[in-house]
Amino acid sequence: MVALAGAVALVALVPVAYLVIRAGDGGWGPVADTLFLDRTGRLLVRSLGLAAAVTAASAVIGIALAWLTVRCDLPGRRAWQVVAALPLAMPSYVAAFAYVSTFPDLTGFPGAFLVLTVLSYPYVFLPVAAALERLDPSLEEAARSLGDGPGRAFVRVTLRQLRPSAATGSLLVCLYVLSDFGAVSLLRFDTFTRVIYQSYRSSFDRRPSAVLGCLLLVFTLAILVAEARSRGRARYYSAGGGARRKPPLVRLGRSRWVALAVPVGVAGLALVLPLVTSVRWFLESVQASIDAGRVWRAARGSLVASAFGAGLTAVAAVPVALLAARWRTRAAAVIERSAYIGHALPGIVVALSLVFFTVRFLNPLYQRLPVLVFAYLVLFLPLAVSSIYGSALQAPPALDEVARSLGRRPWSVFRSVTAPLIAPGVAAGTALVFLTCLKELPATLLLGPTGYETLSTRVWSATSTGAYGDAALPALLLVVVAAVPTWLLSRRISSSLP
Amino acid sequence: MRSRRLLAALFVPLLATGLAACSSGDEGLTLYSGRAEVQVKPILEEFTKATGIKVTARYGASAELAAQIAEEGSRTRADVFWAQDAGALGSVDRHGLFGAVPAEALATVDPRFRADDGNWIGISGRARVIVYDSRKLQPADLPTSVFQLTDPKWKGRIGIAPTNGSFQAFVTAMTIEVGEARTRDWLNGIRANEPKTFNDNALIVKAANDGQVDVGLVNHYYLFQLGAEIGPDKLVARNHFTAAGDPGSLVNVAGVGILKTTKKAADAGRFVQYLLSNEAQQHFAERNFEYPLVPGISPVNGLVPLNQVQGPAIDLSDLGDLEHTLDLLRQVGLL
Numbered sequence: 001m002v003a004l005a006g007a008v009a010l011v012a013l014v015p016v017a018y019l020v021i022r023a024g025d026g027g028w029g030p031v032a033d034t035l036f037l038d039r040t041g042r043l044l045v046r047s048l049g050l051a052a053a054v055t056a057a058s059a060v061i062g063i064a065l066a067w068l069t070v071r072c073d074l075p076g077r078r079a080w081q082v083v084a085a086l087p088l089a090m091p092s093y094v095a096a097f098a099y100v101s102t103f104p105d106l107t108g109f110p111g112a113f114l115v116l117t118v119l120s121y122p123y124v125f126l127p128v129a130a131a132l133e134r135l136d137p138s139l140e141e142a143a144r145s146l147g148d149g150p151g152r153a154f155v156r157v158t159l160r161q162l163r164p165s166a167a168t169g170s171l172l173v174c175l176y177v178l179s180d181f182g183a184v185s186l187l188r189f190d191t192f193t194r195v196i197y198q199s200y201r202s203s204f205d206r207r208p209s210a211v212l213g214c215l216l217l218v219f220t221l222a223i224l225v226a227e228a229r230s231r232g233r234a235r236y237y238s239a240g241g242g243a244r245r246k247p248p249l250v251r252l253g254r255s256r257w258v259a260l261a262v263p264v265g266v267a268g269l270a271l272v273l274p275l276v277t278s279v280r281w282f283l284e285s286v287q288a289s290i291d292a293g294r295v296w297r298a299a300r301g302s303l304v305a306s307a308f309g310a311g312l313t314a315v316a317a318v319p320v321a322l323l324a325a326r327w328r329t330r331a332a333a334v335i336e337r338s339a340y341i342g343h344a345l346p347g348i349v350v351a352l353s354l355v356f357f358t359v360r361f362l363n364p365l366y367q368r369l370p371v372l373v374f375a376y377l378v379l380f381l382p383l384a385v386s387s388i389y390g391s392a393l394q395a396p397p398a399l400d401e402v403a404r405s406l407g408r409r410p411w412s413v414f415r416s417v418t419a420p421l422i423a424p425g426v427a428a429g430t431a432l433v434f435l436t437c438l439k440e441l442p443a444t445l446l447l448g449p450t451g452y453e454t455l456s457t458r459v460w461s462a463t464s465t466g467a468y469g470d471a472a473l474p475a476l477l478l479v480v481v482a483a484v485p486t487w488l489l490s491r492r493i494s495s496s497l498p
Numbered sequence: 499m500r501s502r503r504l505l506a507a508l509f510v511p512l513l514a515t516g517l518a519a520c521s522s523g524d525e526g527l528t529l530y531s532g533r534a535e536v537q538v539k540p541i542l543e544e545f546t547k548a549t550g551i552k553v554t555a556r557y558g559a560s561a562e563l564a565a566q567i568a569e570e571g572s573r574t575r576a577d578v579f580w581a582q583d584a585g586a587l588g589s590v591d592r593h594g595l596f597g598a599v600p601a602e603a604l605a606t607v608d609p610r611f612r613a614d615d616g617n618w619i620g621i622s623g624r625a626r627v628i629v630y631d632s633r634k635l636q637p638a639d640l641p642t643s644v645f646q647l648t649d650p651k652w653k654g655r656i657g658i659a660p661t662n663g664s665f666q667a668f669v670t671a672m673t674i675e676v677g678e679a680r681t682r683d684w685l686n687g688i689r690a691n692e693p694k695t696f697n698d699n700a701l702i703v704k705a706a707n708d709g710q711v712d713v714g715l716v717n718h719y720y721l722f723q724l725g726a727e728i729g730p731d732k733l734v735a736r737n738h739f740t741a742a743g744d745p746g747s748l749v750n751v752a753g754v755g756i757l758k759t760t761k762k763a764a765d766a767g768r769f770v771q772y773l774l775s776n777e778a779q780q781h782f783a784e785r786n787f788e789y790p791l792v793p794g795i796s797p798v799n800g801l802v803p804l805n806q807v808q809g810p811a812i813d814l815s816d817l818g819d820l821e822h823t824l825d826l827l828r829q830v831g832l833l
Contacts, residue, residue, distance in 0.1 A: 039828065100697065100701075101701070104694070104696075104705070104710065107695075185661075185697075186697055188661060188695070188697065190833075198661070198824070199821075200561050200562060200565050201559075201561035201562075201663060201820075205821070206565060206568065206569070284727075284728060285727055285728070286726075286727065286728060286729045348562060348565075352565060352566065352569050355569045355570060356569050359569070359570050359571075359573045359574075360573070363573060366573075366575070367556075367575060442562070445557070445558045445559075445562070446558065446562065446566055450528060450554050450555070450556040450575070451554050451555070451556070457557070461534055461535050461536075461557060464534050464559075467536065467723075467727060468727070469727065
């Protein structure tokens with residue numbers, strides 16, 4: 001398994017190799033020139049500041065919504081669990097475009113912060129809600145019986161139990177914000193990713209972009225190490241047996257109508273406003289036409305590429321996640337952390353790195369579907385690793401050991417014992433990667449087979465000539481298609497009680 | 499077992515479609531197009547109909563495609579690169595990846611719209627203009643030079659897109675024409691006039707049409723695109739050309755180059771020739787509202803003829819490096 005996981009980690013490091021090769025291309029002089037510009041320092045502060053602010057806000061909203069929809073008697077809480085996960089289906093470029101065209105003055109930090117927060121808090125909400133639902137109430141009850149008030153018991157026992165899920169979710173938010181281009185470019189907030197794109201566009205020189213990419217990489221590593229440290233050595237599977245049961249719902253009384261404002265407000269900002277805006281574009285347009293055959297082909301293109309991307313990524317993530325959950329050694333941690341790197345890099349960097357390597361070493365596959373699928377793997381591996389890691393942590397290793405001691409061979413143990421235990425995590429990871437692949441744009445444009453269309457490339461090509469009306473239908477369809485795996489993900493919250 | 503069958507039922511058709519997408523037949527010419535599909539596709543179809551040569555296009559942003567070609571180097575799949583601006587063509591040429599454009603094609607286009615080394619050629623032109631709200635302004639109220647826009651009377655009334663490539667190319671042209679000091683003064687003056695900034699030209703034109711800005715610095719054809727999108731009767735914004743020689747009426751081109759490594763040089767040459775044919779040039783004029791670059795074909799109604807639009811006398815290849823312009827824009831605080 002170590003070998004398998006190691007191989008996956010190596011794959012994830014392809015963009016790193018590319019960045020180092022490109023950055024070192026012209027010697028160290030130009031590298032220093034780019035690094036010591038005072039703009040680079042400012043970029044650093046802005047990128048990390050935005051990432052920190054969005055991560056903190058997402059954690060607060062994600063945990064609050066999870067608590068409200070899982071533990072409280074919020075009216076229609078099951079339905080709100082689904083709605084609260086839906087913003088994942090909304091591409092940041094569609095939402096950001098709707099925002100700038102509705103509120104032209106909402107640019108810079110406030111705009112980027114708002115749009116990225118309402119779109120990415122579900123990364124925290126989903127794992128936290130699932131963990132909250134599974135949480136054994138006996139621990140909280142024990143704290144209460146020993147004299148803690150409800151608030152204190154929540155902070156000391158419940159929140160602490162939620163920490164691993166909240167931390168992995170926040171990590172995904174943080175890395176996503178560092179790599180996002182759609183929102184920061186449309187809302188005009190200079191981050192590493194935006195300047196890397198600008199640099200390709202303005203100087204046609206790949207070196208400064210590569211140097212900035214390397215710097216982004218260094219900070220990503222620091223964030224990854226810090227998050228790994230925060231995990232500590234606590235164990236989260238239950239040692240004994242004991243029947244699982246659900247805790248009673250918290251009665252919010254009158255204030256539940258006030259509490260309802262949270263999911264309603266977030267859904268309004270993340271879903272209703274962008275959707276209403278795209279429908280308005282369509283209605284205002286006189287030239288927009290519905291080319292159903294075309295859109296259908298694009299939808300099929302999206303489905304095929306994303307399904308392969310999700311399948312391959314989930315399979316590759318299993319050994320990495322299992323290794324990290326079971327063997328808590330430094331080597332295992334390094335392998336698991338490397339899987340996260342691609343997620344923090346701008347899509348264009350990952351895409352160009354694959355152009356660089358496949359054209360040289362796998363030329364016959366270049367601009368064929370497998371390479372695009374491979375790009376999805378590099379970009380979205382951590383989404384699958386984190387879900388599977390979550391389930392693997394809760395599966396008691398003793399079960400594997402018993403099966404082994406009874407004479408089962410490792411593969412057979414994996415199939416009959418481990419696989420069923422981590423299956424929910426694998427399913428969730430697959431769904432998450434699938435819907436993220438649907439929204440992906442830069443790698444799809446550069447690496448897809450020539451002439452291959454997806455819904456996201458349709459949206460892009462329509463908006464690039466100002467035909468906003470034509471962008472509406474593929475954009476709506478994209479959200480609808482992505483809503484299906486999102487719905488499956490949120491259903492997992494309520495079915496997670498065995 | 500049932501779940502396995504279900505999985506198989508799901509994945510077999512997927513695999514089949516996936517493999518089908520992998521299969522390669524004879525794809526004819528491969529075109530990397532930095533121009534949008536709606537602007538290009540009808541021309542490609544006409545070309546295939548006329549010559550029997552198939553063209554497969556790969557669409558993307560010009561700069562990203564230029565980076566991709568540079569990364570692919572001699573192993574590029576592209577036979578022809580069609581870029582939205584001269585800068586992207588110049589960059590591929592500097593990497594030494596273009597071969598020569600056939601001489602008879604070069605001869606049809608004014609030297610100011612093609613590369614000096616003959617390795618890329620302009621196909622259609624776009625002029626910088628001042629778009630204005632005709633409810634608030636008459637042509638007589640408008641400046642004859644962009645330099646007059648720093649007058650305080652324009653405070654809060656201007657729309658610009660400083661992050662957009664076409665604005666940056668225009669500032670580069672200004673720097674080449676009047677020097678950095680005067681360009682910096684102009685940028686500072688514009689900034690002092692508190693312009694509204696937008697992401698692209700199309701949004702500025704829309705804002706002028708909706709009464710959110712009075713004037714905006716854009717490319718000429720966005721007005722016509724908006725007219726096509728919302729209906730010409732709802733169009734109240736108008737284009738205004740500045741006087742001859744003013745950087746405010748820079749004419750940039752979208753153009754093509756043939757990759758040195760192509761194995762289909764003859765077909766690629768025919769394709770370039772076709773883009774300069776009367777039908778194709780007519781198409782650019784009528785459907786994309788651009789300036790045809792072949793003499794004798796007139797642009798759409800309401801456009802000043804190209805020979806009367808005299809922007810600054812600069813070499814378009816010099817617009818390739820915008821890094822310096824970006825620094826300037828950053829120092830001034832517009833970026």
